Amino acid sequence: VRAEQYRGMGAAEFFYRNKEIAGFGNPTRAIYQTVRELVENSLDATEVHKIPPKIVVQVEAVDPDKNIYRVTVDDNGIGIPPDKAPYAFGRVLYSSKYVARQTRGMYGLGVKMAVLYGQMTVGKxxxxxxxxxxxxxxxxxxxxxxxxxNEPEVPEKGEWPKSGDWHGTRVSIELVGDWRRARTKILEYIKRTAIIAPYADITIITPEGILVRYPRKTYEMPEPPKEAKPHPKGIDIEALRQIIDKSKAKTLKQLLITEFQSIGPKTASVLLKRAGLEPDLNPKTLTDDQLKALVDAFHSYEKFRPPSPEPLSPIGAELIKIGLKSVLKPEFVEAVTRRPSAYGGHPFIVEVGIAYGGEIPPADQPVLYRYANKIPLLYDEKSDVAWKVVGETIDWSNYKVSFPAPLVVLVHIASTKVPYKGVGKESVMEVPEIEREIRLAVQEVARKLKRYLTKKEKEEELQKKVIT
Ligand code: ADP
Ligand code: MG
Structure with missing residues (x-):
C-alpha cells in the first residue's frame, strides 16, 4: 500500500474548496454574492468615512449562452492605496476592517471569493x-x-495622473453566473439596501438594459462608528495573547488599564488579585495557566460597565422612516432605535421599523426585512432570530393586524460582532439577549401601529354613521 501523503492547506485553497460556506455554492448564489460583496465594500468605503455614497452597479451579459456576466461596481469612496490594493483583492483574509468597530465587512474574505470565483469560472x-x-x-x-x-498575482498594472478631485474605486469581475435566476434577489437586495441607506444614491443597470435608480433622499447620515478598546467580557485566551503581543505595557496592571474598556486602577487590582497575579509582572512572561487565570477573572467579574456603544453606528429611527416611506410608500410608518445592549462582551443595538398599508400589497404573513450591520439578509429567513420573533412569537392580532395584511417589519441588528450562523452572513443566531431586544422593539413600534389602526377604525365607523 501507498503511504499516506501529508500536506498543509492555505487559506485561499481552503475557501476555494469550500466556496459554499462563503455564499458561492452555485451560479445563482455566486452572482448574487458578487454584487453583494462589491456593494458592501463600496458602502464601507463611503459612509464609514462620512462620504454620501454614490454607487453604480452594472451587470452586463458578456456571453449569455455560456452564462458569462460582468459585474462592475463603481463608488465614490476613499479608494485603496496602490501598495495595498493587490492584497485587498488577491489575498484571502486581508482586510482593513479587523478592528473593533461596526462595518459590513469583517472577515477580509468577501471580494476575494468573488475574484476567485471569476478566475475559476471564466479564467480572467x-x-x-x-x-x-x-x-x-x-x-x-x-x-x-x-x-x-495565497499571494496576489498582478498580470497588469498602470497609473496615470488624475485631473479633478475624483476619488473612489471601480471593480469589474467576469464570472459564470445565473443572472436570470438571481435577478429578483439582486434587485431586491439593491432595493433593501436603498431603504436602509436613504443617504445613498444607488443605481443598478441590468443586462437587459434596465436602469433602476434610488436617488438620495437626504444628506443626513448616521454617525460613523468609532474604534473602541476590547471589553474584558468578550476576551478569550487567544485574544488576550494577541493584545499582549501588540501592547507596550510593561506591567500587568498597566496592560489592563491601557488596553481594555472599563478597567481603571481599582478594578485592575481586584482582577489581578482574583487571578492570583502580581500587578508588576511583565505581561510577555505569562504562562498558559496565568493567561487562563486572568481570562477567568475577566469572565467572573460582575461589575464591569457594559461595553461601550461607540463602535456602533445605528441608522436611527428618522432615517429608517425616510427609507421605508420613500421606497414602499405606505400609509403608516414608525421606527425605534433601542438603547445599546450587550451579549458576551459585544455591544449591539436593535432597530425596528414598521410600514403598513398604502402601496404595500397584502400578504399572509408579515414581510420581514432583516438587516445586520446595514446589510440586507435575503436567504435563510426562517432560521433567523428576527423571524422567530416577528413570524412566530408575536401575536399580531393583539395589534389589530389580521392577515392577509400589508405589513412590512424591518429589523436591524448593529454590532461589532453579529452572531451569524455562517461566513456567508445570511442569518443570525438566537442569542437570548438579541432576541429579547428585537421583541421589545417590535412590540414598541407595533403598539403605535395599533393606535393608528384603532383611530382609523373609529373614523371609519364615524363615517358610516354619518352616511346612514
Ligand atoms: P472585508 O470587506 O471583510 O474587509 P474584502 O475582501 O471584501 O474584506 O475587502 C478587503 C479590503 O479591501 C477591505 O477591508 C478594504 O480595505 C478594501 N476594499 C475593498 N473594496 C473597496 C472599495 N470599494 N473601496 C475601498 N476599499 C476597498
Ligand atoms: Mg467586504
Whole structure:
C-alpha cells in the first residue's frame, strides 16, 4: 500500500474548496454574492468615512449562452492605496476592517471569493481602478488570487495622473453566473439596501438594459462608528495573547488599564488579585495557566460597565422612516432605535421599523426585512432570530393586524460582532439577549401601529354613521 501523503492547506485553497460556506455554492448564489460583496465594500468605503455614497452597479451579459456576466461596481469612496490594493483583492483574509468597530465587512474574505470565483469560472483576473482620497494618481490593476500560495498575482498594472478631485474605486469581475435566476434577489437586495441607506444614491443597470435608480433622499447620515478598546467580557485566551503581543505595557496592571474598556486602577487590582497575579509582572512572561487565570477573572467579574456603544453606528429611527416611506410608500410608518445592549462582551443595538398599508400589497404573513450591520439578509429567513420573533412569537392580532395584511417589519441588528450562523452572513443566531431586544422593539413600534389602526377604525365607523 501507498503511504499516506501529508500536506498543509492555505487559506485561499481552503475557501476555494469550500466556496459554499462563503455564499458561492452555485451560479445563482455566486452572482448574487458578487454584487453583494462589491456593494458592501463600496458602502464601507463611503459612509464609514462620512462620504454620501454614490454607487453604480452594472451587470452586463458578456456571453449569455455560456452564462458569462460582468459585474462592475463603481463608488465614490476613499479608494485603496496602490501598495495595498493587490492584497485587498488577491489575498484571502486581508482586510482593513479587523478592528473593533461596526462595518459590513469583517472577515477580509468577501471580494476575494468573488475574484476567485471569476478566475475559476471564466479564467480572467479582476480589474480594479482606484484613486485614494488626496492622491494625484489613478491606479489600475488586474488581480488574481494564487490559490496555492495565497499571494496576489498582478498580470497588469498602470497609473496615470488624475485631473479633478475624483476619488473612489471601480471593480469589474467576469464570472459564470445565473443572472436570470438571481435577478429578483439582486434587485431586491439593491432595493433593501436603498431603504436602509436613504443617504445613498444607488443605481443598478441590468443586462437587459434596465436602469433602476434610488436617488438620495437626504444628506443626513448616521454617525460613523468609532474604534473602541476590547471589553474584558468578550476576551478569550487567544485574544488576550494577541493584545499582549501588540501592547507596550510593561506591567500587568498597566496592560489592563491601557488596553481594555472599563478597567481603571481599582478594578485592575481586584482582577489581578482574583487571578492570583502580581500587578508588576511583565505581561510577555505569562504562562498558559496565568493567561487562563486572568481570562477567568475577566469572565467572573460582575461589575464591569457594559461595553461601550461607540463602535456602533445605528441608522436611527428618522432615517429608517425616510427609507421605508420613500421606497414602499405606505400609509403608516414608525421606527425605534433601542438603547445599546450587550451579549458576551459585544455591544449591539436593535432597530425596528414598521410600514403598513398604502402601496404595500397584502400578504399572509408579515414581510420581514432583516438587516445586520446595514446589510440586507435575503436567504435563510426562517432560521433567523428576527423571524422567530416577528413570524412566530408575536401575536399580531393583539395589534389589530389580521392577515392577509400589508405589513412590512424591518429589523436591524448593529454590532461589532453579529452572531451569524455562517461566513456567508445570511442569518443570525438566537442569542437570548438579541432576541429579547428585537421583541421589545417590535412590540414598541407595533403598539403605535395599533393606535393608528384603532383611530382609523373609529373614523371609519364615524363615517358610516354619518352616511346612514
Ligand atoms: P472585508 O470587506 O471583510 O474587509 P474584502 O475582501 O471584501 O474584506 O475587502 C478587503 C479590503 O479591501 C477591505 O477591508 C478594504 O480595505 C478594501 N476594499 C475593498 N473594496 C473597496 C472599495 N470599494 N473601496 C475601498 N476599499 C476597498
Ligand atoms: Mg467586504
Amino acid at each position: 483576473p479582476t480589474l480594479v481602478i482606484t484613486s485614494p482620497r488626496g492622491s494625484k494618481f489613478t491606479y489600475r490593476f488586474k488581480v488574481k488570487v494564487n490559490v496555492k500560495t
